[in-house]
Amino acid sequence: EVQLVESGGGLVQPGGSLRLSCAASGFTVSSNYMSWVRQAPGKGLEWVSVIYSGGSTYYADSVKGRFTISRHNSKNTLYLQMNSLRAEDTAVYYCARGRDGYTGWGQGTLVTVSS
Amino acid sequence: QSVLTQPPSVSGAPGQRVTISCTGSSSNIGAGYDVHWYQQLPGTAPKLLIYGNSNRPSGVPDRFSGSKSGTSASLAITGLQAEDEADYYCQSYDSSLSAPWVFGGGTKLTVL
Numbered sequence: 001e002v003q004l005v006e007s008g009g010g011l012v013q014p015g016g017s018l019r020l021s022c023a024a025s026g027f028t029v030s031s032n033y034m035s036w037v038r039q040a041p042g043k044g045l046e047w048v049s050v051i052y053s054g055g056s057t058y059y060a061d062s063v064k065g066r067f068t069i070s071r072h073n074s075k076n077t078l079y080l081q082m083n084s085l086r087a088e089d090t091a092v093y094y095c096a097r098g099r100d101g102y103t104g105w106g107q108g109t110l111v112t113v114s115s
Numbered sequence: 116q117s118v119l120t121q122p123p124s125v126s127g128a129p130g131q132r133v134t135i136s137c138t139g140s141s142s143n144i145g146a147g148y149d150v151h152w153y154q155q156l157p158g159t160a161p162k163l164l165i166y167g168n169s170n171r172p173s174g175v176p177d178r179f180s181g182s183k184s185g186t187s188a189s190l191a192i193t194g195l196q197a198e199d200e201a202d203y204y205c206q207s208y209d210s211s212l213s214a215p216w217v218f219g220g221g222t223k224l225t226v227l
Binding site (some may be wrong): 010035037044045046047048058059060061076099101102103105106107108 | 153161206207216
């Protein structure tokens, strides 16, 4: 069974940093496209980033240069390093299996950027 | 403003059929890129409902169906049930964007 469990969210001041983790089970992270999708409070879904099985990475313009997606193969875990956080980054962050047509989603972790 | 346009809300009575549209353009749906649909029940993570325009993952009832034509796609739900009340999102790929994986703005389905 595919399972994704995010962690690492919380309250952070503007300009601060957080690292989100997404522990996977039931499949191998490094053999799949893996994505981060976020949802601001009361808003729709927004694609954030993807890492290909070959290691290529892509980012939404709104986070490019500030966020970094990565994975730890032996831990079967996906990460999202978020720096220079802004109020508009406040959202529930989901990790998802796939590049699109996401076949598995985590439960989400809430990131709140506020002073 | 989403690249893929969905109606903000639709509603129907139990047992009825409702459709949710997803309108794109020649750089996404019209270019032949697949459309996927997700269901998000209140307070939960999204769930894949339809992939590749019209395919249902295992476990999704056949009351849910997807179609695509030209620059638009549609999600149809027949035999509407109370538990279908949720937000629904379409997703596709847009070749004109630097961040090409795009979602529709979402549609709130209310079961009357």
